[in-house]
Amino acid sequence: MPKRKQDDPKLQSLANTRTQNPHPEKVRDELFKSNEFFDPRDLMQVKYEMLRRVEEDGWSISRASSTFGFSRPSFYEAKSDFEHAGLAGFIPERRGPRAPHKISAEVSQLIENLKLEEKIATPEIIRRIKDRFGLDVHRRTVERAVSKSKKKP
Numbered sequence: 001m002p003k004r005k006q007d008d009p010k011l012q013s014l015a016n017t018r019t020q021n022p023h024p025e026k027v028r029d030e031l032f033k034s035n036e037f038f039d040p041r042d043l044m045q046v047k048y049e050m051l052r053r054v055e056e057d058g059w060s061i062s063r064a065s066s067t068f069g070f071s072r073p074s075f076y077e078a079k080s081d082f083e084h085a086g087l088a089g090f091i092p093e094r095r096g097p098r099a100p101h102k103i104s105a106e107v108s109q110l111i112e113n114l115k116l117e118e119k120i121a122t123p124e125i126i127r128r129i130k131d132r133f134g135l136d137v138h139r140r141t142v143e144r145a146v147s148k149s150k151k152k153p
Contacts, residue, residue, distance in 0.1 A: 003133045009135055011041060018092050026069025029053070044090040046077045107133055122146075129151045 001103045003122065014020035020041055021027070027040035039045060050068040053059040054075075059067075081089030103111075107129060114120045114128065116127050122142050129142075 012038070012040055014043070019090070019096075023068075023069050027067075028069070029052075029067050043092075044087055047090045048082070048087065050075065051079055051082055057116050101139060103137070107135065108145055110143055115142075115146045 001147055011020065019117035021043040024046075027046055029038075031049065032038040032040045032046075046068055046149075047070075050064045050070065053064045053067070056062055061072055061075050062074070063110050065072050070078070078090065083089075109134065110129065111125055120128075125142050126137055126139065129137055
């Protein structure tokens with residue numbers, strides 16, 4: 001019985017590290033078809049081999065891009081990423097905000113004090129943050145900060 005996708009440890013590892021090629025079927029390079037070491041599901045390996053084909057084997061950028069399932073702009077982006085960070089440059093960055101960018105420790109403390117000690121409603125907390133810090137915060141930002149403070153031991 002063949003392994004299911006979820007049972008493949010390499011595929012799971014690639015997914016966990018965000019280095020799984022979303023379109024392995026587009027990789028048409030012979031190395032990836034004839035040698036099991038080369039895995040079209042491995043985004044880092046595919047990008048590296050694409051760059052190597054141009055630099056070492058003298059392929060045109062158009063040929064390498066299309067053979068490895070990328071556009072020309074994607075080739076140049078991969079090249080730039082590799083020049084700046086090496087192989088680590090091929091790891092896609094997480095999208096979206098990394099953390100609340102308006103909620104400093106001071107603002108968080110104010111929210112906690114107002115909500116927990118004085119039991120003030122969210123719209124009033126938003127107004128007080130605006131008055132005190134000059135920040136426009138969204139209702140959900142305040143609600144998340146409140147729920148986070150409730151989870152603290």
